[in-house]
Amino acid sequence: MWTRRDMLxxxxxxxxxxxxxxxxxxxxxxxxxxxxxxxxPAAPGGGWDQTGRTIxxxxxxxxxxxxxxxxxxxxxxxxxxxxxxxxxxxxxxxxIMVAGMVMVGALIANKSPVNLSQxxxxxxxxxxxEVVVVPGPSPHKDMKSLVEQLKKDVGSVSxxxxxxxxxxxxxxxxxxxxxxxDPKKAAYVAFAGGGPAQxxxxxxxxTCGVSGWGEFSExxxxxxLRALAISSxxxxxxxxxxxxxxxxxxxxxxxxxxxxxxxxxxDAEREKLTKMVEAMANSQAWKDELQKRDWMGILLTxxxxxxxxxxxxxxxxxxxxxxxLA
Amino acid sequence: xREGSAGAIxxxxxxxxxxxxxxxxxTLIPMTPAYAKVGPKxxxxxxSASLILLxxxxxxxxxxxxxxxxxEGEASPTDWRALGWLGFGxxxxxxxxxxLGFILAxxxxxxxxxxxxxxxxxxxxxxxxxxxxxxxxxxxxxxxxINMGAGLLESFL
Amino acid sequence: xxxxxxxxxxxxxxxxxxxxxxxxxxVVLGTAxxxxxxxxxxxxxxxxxxxTYKVDATGVFILFAGIYYGAMYGGSTTSILLNTPGESAxxxxxxxxxxxxxxxxxxxxxxxxxIGSFVAGTVGTLGLTFVAPIVVDFALKFGPAEYFSLxxxxxxxxxxxxxxxxxxxxxxLFFGIxxxxxxxxxxxxxxxxxxGILELLDGVNVIVVAVGLFAVGETLYLAARHRYGRxxxxxxxxxxxxxxxDWARSWxxxxxxxxxxFPIGAMPAGGAEVPTFLSYYVxxxxxxxxxxxxxxAIEGVAGxxxxxxxxxxxxxxxxxxxGLPTSATAAIMLSALQSYGINxxxxxxxxxxxxxxxxxxxxxxxxxxxxVLNLPLVGLWVKILAIPAPLLYGGILVFATIGTYGIxxxxxxxxxxxxxxxxxxxxxxxxxxxxxxxxxxxxxPLAEQEFRRAMTIAQGDVTVLVTRPLSLTLLVxxxxxxxxxYIYRWWTRARS
Numbered sequence: 001m002w003t004r005r006d007m008l009x010x011x012x013x014x015x016x017x018x019x020x021x022x023x024x025x026x027x028x029x030x031x032x033x034x035x036x037x038x039x040x041p042a043a044p045g046g047g048w049d050q051t052g053r054t055i056x057x058x059x060x061x062x063x064x065x066x067x068x069x070x071x072x073x074x075x076x077x078x079x080x081x082x083x084x085x086x087x088x089x090x091x092x093x094x095x096i097m098v099a100g101m102v103m104v105g106a107l108i109a110n111k112s113p114v115n116l117s118q119x120x121x122x123x124x125x126x127x128x129x130e131v132v133v134v135p136g137p138s139p140h141k142d143m144k145s146l147v148e149q150l151k152k153d154v155g156s157v158s159x160x161x162x163x164x165x166x167x168x169x170x171x172x173x174x175x176x177x178x179x180x181x182d183p184k185k186a187a188y189v190a191f192a193g194g195g196p197a198q199x200x201x202x203x204x205x206x207t208c209g210v211s212g213w214g215e216f217s218e219x220x221x222x223x224x225l226r227a228l229a230i231s232s233x234x235x236x237x238x239x240x241x242x243x244x245x246x247x248x249x250x251x252x253x254x255x256x257x258x259x260x261x262x263x264x265x266x267d268a269e270r271e272k273l274t275k276m277v278e279a280m281a282n283s284q285a286w287k288d289e290l291q292k293r294d295w296m297g298i299l300l301t302x303x304x305x306x307x308x309x310x311x312x313x314x315x316x317x318x319x320x321x322x323x324x325l326a
Numbered sequence: 327x328r329e330g331s332a333g334a335i336x337x338x339x340x341x342x343x344x345x346x347x348x349x350x351x352x353t354l355i356p357m358t359p360a361y362a363k364v365g366p367k368x369x370x371x372x373x374s375a376s377l378i379l380l381x382x383x384x385x386x387x388x389x390x391x392x393x394x395x396x397x398e399g400e401a402s403p404t405d406w407r408a409l410g411w412l413g414f415g416x417x418x419x420x421x422x423x424x425x426l427g428f429i430l431a432x433x434x435x436x437x438x439x440x441x442x443x444x445x446x447x448x449x450x451x452x453x454x455x456x457x458x459x460x461x462x463x464x465x466x467x468x469x470x471x472i473n474m475g476a477g478l479l480e481s482f483l
Numbered sequence: 484x485x486x487x488x489x490x491x492x493x494x495x496x497x498x499x500x501x502x503x504x505x506x507x508x509x510v511v512l513g514t515a516x517x518x519x520x521x522x523x524x525x526x527x528x529x530x531x532x533x534x535t536y537k538v539d540a541t542g543v544f545i546l547f548a549g550i551y552y553g554a555m556y557g558g559s560t561t562s563i564l565l566n567t568p569g570e571s572a573x574x575x576x577x578x579x580x581x582x583x584x585x586x587x588x589x590x591x592x593x594x595x596x597x598i599g600s601f602v603a604g605t606v607g608t609l610g611l612t613f614v615a616p617i618v619v620d621f622a623l624k625f626g627p628a629e630y631f632s633l634x635x636x637x638x639x640x641x642x643x644x645x646x647x648x649x650x651x652x653x654x655x656l657f658f659g660i661x662x663x664x665x666x667x668x669x670x671x672x673x674x675x676x677x678x679g680i681l682e683l684l685d686g687v688n689v690i691v692v693a694v695g696l697f698a699v700g701e702t703l704y705l706a707a708r709h710r711y712g713r714x715x716x717x718x719x720x721x722x723x724x725x726x727x728x729d730w731a732r733s734w735x736x737x738x739x740x741x742x743x744x745f746p747i748g749a750m751p752a753g754g755a756e757v758p759t760f761l762s763y764y765v766x767x768x769x770x771x772x773x774x775x776x777x778x779x780a781i782e783g784v785a786g787x788x789x790x791x792x793x794x795x796x797x798x799x800x801x802x803x804x805x806g807l808p809t810s811a812t813a814a815i816m817l818s819a820l821q822s823y824g825i826n827x828x829x830x831x832x833x834x835x836x837x838x839x840x841x842x843x844x845x846x847x848x849x850x851x852x853x854x855v856l857n858l859p860l861v862g863l864w865v866k867i868l869a870i871p872a873p874l875l876y877g878g879i880l881v882f883a884t885i886g887t888y889g890i891x892x893x894x895x896x897x898x899x900x901x902x903x904x905x906x907x908x909x910x911x912x913x914x915x916x917x918x919x920x921x922x923x924x925x926x927x928p929l930a931e932q933e934f935r936r937a938m939t940i941a942q943g944d945v946t947v948l949v950t951r952p953l954s955l956t957l958l959v960x961x962x963x964x965x966x967x968x969y970i971y972r973w974w975t976r977a978r979s
Contacts, residue, residue, distance in 0.1 A: 073892070076667065076684035080893075083681070109672050110684060158940045164672035189627075189936045190669045205626035206940060324357075325672045337913050341654055348661055351676050355668075364938045366668040366675060369931040373661045380654045387650065404912070408706040416699075416901045419884060420894055428888070432881045439880050440873035442706040451873065458878060466885060474885070475892050 033276065036068040037095040039262075041081025041103065043074030050293070051126065051257050052098045055277075058285045064276055077106025077166070083114045091264035096122060096273060100257035101312065102167060108317050109165040109325050116260070120270050121309050123277045124258035124300040126290065128212045130171045130231040131241065135204040136224050143229045143247040146208060147179055154185040160197040160209040164190045165325045167255045168197075168210040170316065171231055173323045174251045175244070184324045201225055212255055213239075214294050236296075256298065258305065274301055334388035338381055345377030411442035427477010428467075432459035490612060493840025496541060497848055505542045506845045509549015510852050516550070517557020518864050519879065524554035525812040528819070540823045541838045545845040547816050548799075552604060552849050555792050556857045559596035560864055563589060563784070564717045573791060574918045575759045579776065579783030584717040586779050593861050594725050595733045595781055596788040601854040602734075603741035603789035607796025608846045610745045611803075627936035628947045632957035634930035639964045651915045659923025662687050670935050682895040689924055691887055695900045696917045698883045700907020702876045707908070719865065733785040736766055740789025748797020756922055758797075762790035796846065803839055 038056060042048040049072060056068040073081035078099055085097050097119065107115050132143065140146045150157045154176070161168030169190070173183035189206055191197040194215025201209045202224055209216070209225070219225040227241045231253040235243060244251045259277055261270050280286055281299045290297050300308060352370040415438030423431040436455030437448060445451055467474040474480070496502060516527045528547050538546075558573035563580035576596060583592040625633070665676045666686030677683040725733065743765065744758040766786040767776045776783055802813045825835060857864070868875075887896045910917055941947040949955050 074685070075682060079684060080681045110667075110674070110681075112681075155942045163667070163669050169672075187939050187942065189939050190932075191936075192669065200626065200936075203624055203626055334913060337909060344658070344661075348676070351678075355675050356673050364935045364943075366671050366673050369660075369927075370664055370675065373657055373664065373927075376657045377654070377661070380650055380657065383650050384654065404707045406707075409703065412703055412706050415880070416904075420897045420901065423884075423888060423897070424894060428884075432884060435884065436877035436881050439702065439706075439877040443873035443876055445871075445873035451877070454874060455877060455881075459881060462881060462885060475888070 033065045033094050033272075034067070035094065036065045037089075037092065038068055038070045039081070039085050039089060039095060039097040040070055040072045041074070041078035041085065041097065041099060043072055047128075048078075048098045048100065048257065054286075054289050054293070055096075055098070055125075055259070055280065058280055058283065058289060059276070061285045062280060062283050064280060076110055078103035079106050079110045079112045082107065082112065082116070082119075085260075085262055086114050086118045089262040092262050093265060093269050094273075095262050095265075096277075097260045097262070098257065099260060101255050101316070104309075104312050104316050105165055105167070105170060105320060108313075108320050116309055116313070118263055119260040120263060120265065121305045122259045122261055122270070122274050122301065123281065124256050124298060124305050124308065125277070125281060126295040127254040127256040127298045128214060128295065129236065129254050130167060130210060131213045131216055131220075131227050132171075132175075132208055132210055132229045132231075132244075133201065133216050133220065133225040133227050134208045135201050135206075136226060137204055138207070138226065140208070140228065141226075142242075143244065143249060146228060147175075147249070149207075150176070150181065151179060154181055155187045157208065158187045158189050158206040160189050160191060160200045160206040161211055162191065162193050162197065164188065165320060165323070167212070167253070168194075169323065170319050171210050171251070171253050173319050174253060175249055177319070177322060178249050178251050183319075183322045198225075217294065254296075254298075258300075277301070331388050331391060335385065338384035338388050340381075341384055342378055342381030345374050345379075345381055348377060349374035408442040408444075411438045414438050415442070423477075424475065425477075427480045428474045429456070429459045429463050429477060429479045431477075432462070486613060489836060489840045490844060492836070493842075493844035494847075496837050496841030497545065497844035502542060502545050502841065502845065503848070505538075505546040506549045506849050507852060509546040509551075510553040510849050510856060513550035513553020513555075514557035514560075514853065514856060514864060515553075515867060517554035518560050518867050519557075519875075519882075524551045527554070528812060528816060540820070540825065540835075541841050543819060544816070544838060544842045547819065548842055548846055549849045551795060551812055551816075552792070552846065553853060555604075555795050556597060556600050556853050557864065559600065559784075559788050559791075560593060560857070560861065561868070563592045563596065564719070564865060565868060573759075573788075574756075575763045575787040576784055576791070578763070579780050581717070582777070582779035583781065583784065584719070584779075588779060588781075589717055589719040590722050591725050591729050591781060592779075592784050593719065594858065595729060595785045597854060597857045597861070598725075599733065599737040599740065599785045599789040600792040600857075601850055602737045603744060603791075603793040604796060604850045604853075605847070606738070606741040607745045607748070607793035608843065608850065610749075610793070611796045611799055611846070612843055624953060626951070627933045627940060628951050628954045629957060630933040631930060631937055632948060632954040632961070634926055634933060636957050636961040636964065638926060638930070639961045648914070651913075652919055655910065655915050655917065656919040656923040659692075659920035660927030661923075662692060662920070663689075663924040663928040664931070669932055670939070680895060682893055687899065687924075688887075688896070689921065691896055691900050692903050692924060693921055694883045694886055695903030696907035696910070696920060698879050699901060699904025700911060700917070702880060703904055703908035704911040705872070705876070707912075719861070729781055732781050736762075736782040736785035737789040739765060739769075740786040740791075741793040743786075744790035744793030744795075745797040748794025749800040756918075756925070758790040758794045759787040762786040799846075803842075 036056070036059065038052045040049050040052040049070075052070050056070060059065045059068065073084055075081065081097075082099070082103065089095055089097075099116065104116060106112075132146075134140045134146070140149075146157065159168075159172045161172065163169070169188055172186050172188055176183045176186050189200070191200065194211035197209050197211060198216065198219060200206050202219065208228070213230065216225055216227070220227045229244045229247055229249070230236060230239065230241045231251065232243055233245065233252050235241075235246075259273075261273050265273075278299070278301055281297065287297065289295075348370060352367050352374055355367050355370070415435040418438070419431045419435040422434075433452060433455040436458060437451045440451040440455070441448065463474055463480065467480070497506065512527065513524060516524070527550055531546075531550075534543060534546075555573075559576045559580065562573040562577035563584050565581075580592045580596065583589060661676070663686070665683055667674055667677075667684050674684055740758075740762045743762045747758040747761070763783055763786060766780075766782040767773055770776065770780060770782050772780065798813050802817060825838075870878075883900065884897065887900050888894075907917060909915075910920075937947055938945070947954070948958065
């Protein structure tokens with residue numbers, strides 16, 4: 001939602017940055033980037049923070065930057081941090097923000113006055129699939145029997161997952177919707193995250209659980225939880241878990257993370273940052289990190305990424321509306 | 327009415343007011359989806375009702391002079407000058423930490439707290455406060471890399 | 484036997500010179516911040532989180548564990564000599580300990596607290612080592628219905644700390660519950676009581692409230708009556724050697740405290756507050772001199788202090804074996820674990836054996852260090868309290884500022900901190916107990932969420948609370964806790 005005033009402010013800020021940048025340009029251009037500013041709209045320790053710190057480490061290892069400074073502004077799925085990035089970081093060169101799908105949902109659900117289209121998307125970097133699991137002793141062996149129970153009585157299937165309106169809840173909504181059921185009726189039991197939801201699953205307190213693969217992978221490997229389906233478009237190599245699509249549920253979802261530049265930076269500046277991130281994502285050091293952290297590299301840049309953000313906004317808003325959250 | 331029960335009455339009225347505000351805000355919580363069998367308003371309503379009830383009981387106790395502050399409580403008079411200095415330090419800190427930066431704002435906060443506690447050696451306090459704030463800033467911002475925000479002095483360090 | 488081999492391996496890790504240095508740094512730092520009122524282990528570890536980018540995971544966790552245990556020891560010193568609990572779990576210690584110090588028995592109080600902490604800390608660490616798998620199996624059977632019933636039991640026992648007036652205590656409790664409800668409702672995603680302030684969507688940070696009430700509120704209160712309360716730091720007049728009677732009255736309380744503290748600490752949502760209250764309650768009931776309670780009864784220090792330390796070990800059980808944080812400190816430690824990319828969970832003991840067993844071994848070592856550091860050197864720690872009041876409180880407020888501003892750089896959090904401080908001042912002035920605010924803030928939302936989870940799972944059938952045997956047992960226990968004084972009175976009357 002760009003108002004005329006915003007446009008004016010942005011162009012003003014942009015030109016100030018240009019003027020300010022002119023004096024520095026000699027030094028800045030000589031070396032790729034001296035100090036990269038990384039804005040993380042989440043508290044230290046979470047997924048975005050890890051992504052930010054990994055970007056820092058890989059860029060340094062690749063000698064693409066000399067140093068980086070990470071700023072954490074946590075709260076409400078990024079709804080607290082984004083306004084700060086959009087307003088106070090406007091036009092700042094050498095700055096990127098780490099964000100992802102969770103922010104899109106959080107902004108819609110919290111009726112935030114700012115949204116991601118006010119930033120300049122640089123690149124989508126990683127993604128994590130969602131997985132549907134049941135406790136070991138559960139009678140359900142595949143999605144088919146779970147869906148049968150769901151169709152018989154929506155309320156009898158209790159789903160454990162992260163907070164209401166998050167990725168996990170969205171997947172539950174999509175599954176119900178695809179079966180012609182009202183997502184609002186799904187008995188969704190929200191926990192503070194995949195970890196706490198695990199306890200309810202291990203104690204066989206709920207019918208099934210939904211969360212990122214990384215949250216449940218240890219338990220699935222230990223045989224304490226059974227993975228019924230994964231939300232990818234096709235099977236993930238090395239994982240013996242069928243997709244939702246294979247089992248007749250036309251749903252595909254992954255929790256993506258990417259980087260953004262603040263509004264008001266020049267096209268040249270944006271181009272430089274995009275090149276930097278692209279080079280990083282194609283480097284061996286980055287690929288090693290992905291392997292180590294169980295992340296999936298799904299690089300997408302430029303116009304395609306910008307369009308992707310727009311379509312995600314539309315898609316998630318529709319699901320949240322059906323869940324009664326937007 | 328006993329001496330000092332005016333304050334107690336004010337506190338009791340305050341509790342009732344909080345209860346009413348909680349109740350009013352509860353009515354503003356949006357309608358919720360059907361899946362939550364117990365909605366987000368149930369507990370807030372209970373809290374609001376309890377606070378109003380407790381506040382009214384306190385009000386009655388204060389009115390009847392039955393508010394027995396057994397601890398030191400109201401027995402000792404309040405040193406308003408000390409509170410004034412402290413209040414100044416806190417307000418100054420909130421208002422200017424963004425502008426002046428952590429070091430200067432904390433120096434003033436430290437010195438006004440010292441003043442509130444009866445110290446008259448303002449120059450010494452300011453010096454200690456400055457060194458303390460500086461060490462804290464360097465320790466947290468530089469050694470541990472915590473972002474303590476920018477400021478007048480911070481940019482030069 | 485496997486456990487013993489693993490533990491031996493852990494000692495191998497913990498006894499390396501570098502890890503010994505981390506452990507020592509942790510316990511010294513922990514004791515110091517425990518001694519300073521207003522600075523708890525959660526706050527300190529939160530402030531130290533950035534070192535996770537510079538030091539290896541094992542070293543960092545040994546450091547954190549040292550801080551965690553050290554703060555428990557140091558906290559009791561302050562509670563006894565200054566009547567300002569450093570953290571919510573040592574509130575009870577100040578009830579009796581401070582009264583003892585006022586009567587010139589500060590030395591005995593400090594000794595029973597330190598030795599009790601050592602005994603219970605060691606018992607608790609032994610429990611962590613050997614009983615963990617069993618406790619975990621039991622705790623795993625808990626569902627939302629059981630948790631809610633457990634909260635009911637906890638709320639019933641809260642009455643032990645409601646203070647002089649039940650009405651004022653309950654007011655504090657409900658105020659705390661309300662503070663806990665602020666933010667986005669987890670179950671439905673709706674904002675509650677945020678008054679349109681974005682920063683409030685994630686709720687009010689319990690650290691901000693605790694620091695606001697205990698550090699800022701206390702500072703305001705002391706400043707306001709400064710000229711009348713110059714003697715707040717009580718001198719230790721007697722010897723640190725406990726008398727024969729002290730030992731006789733203490734040792735059973737230590738073991739009872741440990742027996743109460745460890746299992747409750749190990750239970751999800753257990754924490755350190757409930758067992759200290761329970762222990763106090765039990766000691767008061769069992770004491771041969773119940774009339775001394777409220778005036779400085781040594782059991783009232785020995786039991787809760789032991790319960791506090793044993794629960795600290797207990798809290799590590801769900802944290803290390805299930806990845807479940809049950810206290811603010813554990814939650815912060817877990818987020819440190821995650822910043823190493825280590826997934827907490829049942830596999831942790833296998834995949835990170837060196838880290839976990841090294842940590843457990845360091846707890847045994849740290850406990851010995853703490854006993855040596857605290858008992859003979861208590862005079863040194865008390866010196867921290869001898870810093871002139873103007874400078875001490877100046878420093879505390881600056882630290883409180885770092886704790887909130889340094890993490891979020893949000894003026895909203897600072898305003899909240901000072902506003903809560905102002906409320907804390909009024910509460911102190913009008914004799915409202917402050918501890919129930921924190922209890923309400925922690926337990927209130929837990930009770931609400933668990934109740935609603937239980938109802939969603941049971942499709943709105945309230946009877947699950949009594950048809951599930953574990954839940955029913957907990958509710959019966961809660962009912963007994965309420966009714967037992969009446970039953971006891973009726974029984975004694977009927978007998979005479």
